[in-house]
Amino acid sequence: MPRVGLSREKLIEAGASLADREGFAAVTLAALARQFEVKLASLYAHVRNSEDLKTGIALLALDSLADRADAAVSGRAGKEAVAALAEVHRRFAADHPGLFEATRFPLNAEQAAGSGGMRLARAMRAALRGYGLSEADEVHAVRLLGSFFLGFSLLELGGNFAHSQPAPDLSFTRGLEALDATLKTWVKS
Numbered sequence: 111m112p113r114v115g116l117s118r119e120k121l122i123e124a125g126a127s128l129a130d131r132e133g134f135a136a137v138t139l140a141a142l143a144r145q146f147e148v149k150l151a152s153l154y155a156h157v158r159n160s161e162d163l164k165t166g167i168a169l170l171a172l173d174s175l176a177d178r179a180d181a182a183v184s185g186r187a188g189k190e191a192v193a194a195l196a197e198v199h200r201r202f203a204a205d206h207p208g209l210f211e212a213t214r215f216p217l218n219a220e221q222a223a224g225s226g227g228m229r230l231a232r233a234m235r236a237a238l239r240g241y242g243l244s245e246a247d248e249v250h251a252v253r254l255l256g257s258f259f260l261g262f263s264l265l266e267l268g269g270n271f272a273h274s275q276p277a278p279d280l281s282f283t284r285g286l287e288a289l290d291a292t293l294k295t296w297v298k299s
Contacts, residue, residue, distance in 0.1 A: 116146060116148070116152070116153070116155075116156060117156060118156045118157060118166065121142055121153065121156050121157055121163060121166075122163065122166040122167055122170055123170075124142055124145060124146070125137045125142060125163055125164070125166070125167045126167050126170055126171070126208070126209055126212070128141060128142070128145070128208070129167060129208025129209060129211065129212055130206050130207060130208040130209060131208070132208070133207070133208055133211065134164070134167075134208045134209075134211040134212050134215070136208075137160075137163065137164060137167065137208075138160060139153050139157070139159070139160050139163060142163075164212070164215055165215065165217065165221060167209070167212045167215070168212045168213065168214075168215035168217060168225075169217075169221065169225050169226070170209070170212075171206070171209035171210070171212040171213045171226075172213050172225045172226030172227045172230065173225070173226035173229075174202070174206070174209065174226070175198070175199070175202050175209075175210075175213055175226060175230060176226030176227070176229035176230045176233065177226070178198045178201075178202060179195055179198050179199075179229070179230050179233040179234075180229060180233055182194035182195055182197070182198045182233070183195060183233045183236050183237050186237070187236065187237060187238075187239040187240035188237070188238075188239070188240025188241060188290075189240070189286075189290045191236065191237035191238075191239075191240070192237050192238075192255065192286065192289060192290065192293070193286050194237075195233060195234060195237050195255070195259070196255075196258070196259055196262075196282070196286055199259035199260070199263055200259070200262065200263050200266070200282065202263075203263035203264070203266070203267055204263075204266075204267070207267055210263065210267070213227075214260075231252055234251075234252045234255055234256070235248050235252060237255075238251050238252070238255075238293070241293045241294065241296065243293070243296055243298070244298060247296060247298065251293060251296065254289070254292075255289065258285060258289060262281075262282060262285060266278055
């Protein structure tokens with residue numbers, strides 16, 4: 111019988127908070143059982159297993175990031191939209207490092223198709239409208255943008271830029287300028 115007060119949503123929210131405090135790898139059913147002062151077995155009334163819990167957290171993270179991306183792109187295109195999307199990813203990573211990590215948790219095809227990840231891809235495509243890319247080239251450009259957003263954010267979170275000058279903000283701006291220049295001169299396929 112499910113414990114009063116516990117629900118799938120409450121476990122996912124608690125797992126998301128734990129991820130941001132201690133890292134996504136720290137999210138386990140045992141850790142949540144300790145947090146709620148319940149027996150581990152009682153959590154199985156709400157989630158099938160640890161993977162189910164982490165999938166729920168990943169979907170929550172993707173939805174949260176997609177909400178921010180949708181708002182950032184609204185009414186924008188081209189360089190302005192790309193810069194807004196990049197900043198959304200960077201800020202989300204800084205504010206929610208565990209959830210940012212959760213956005214990369216592997217989902218099956220059905221889960222991915224219904225996730226905020228699809229909205230993120232649509233937001234990136236909307237940002238690319240101003241560049242006049244073909245549909246096929248948009249796929250490559252979305253992957254390029256995603257790689258920059260993810261890579262820069264992960265390196266910055268890891269402290270990899272803390273040991274040298276100039277400040278990471280300048281490198282971030284220069285990277286965005288290079289992306290804009292690349293997208294403006296993209297060789298059409």
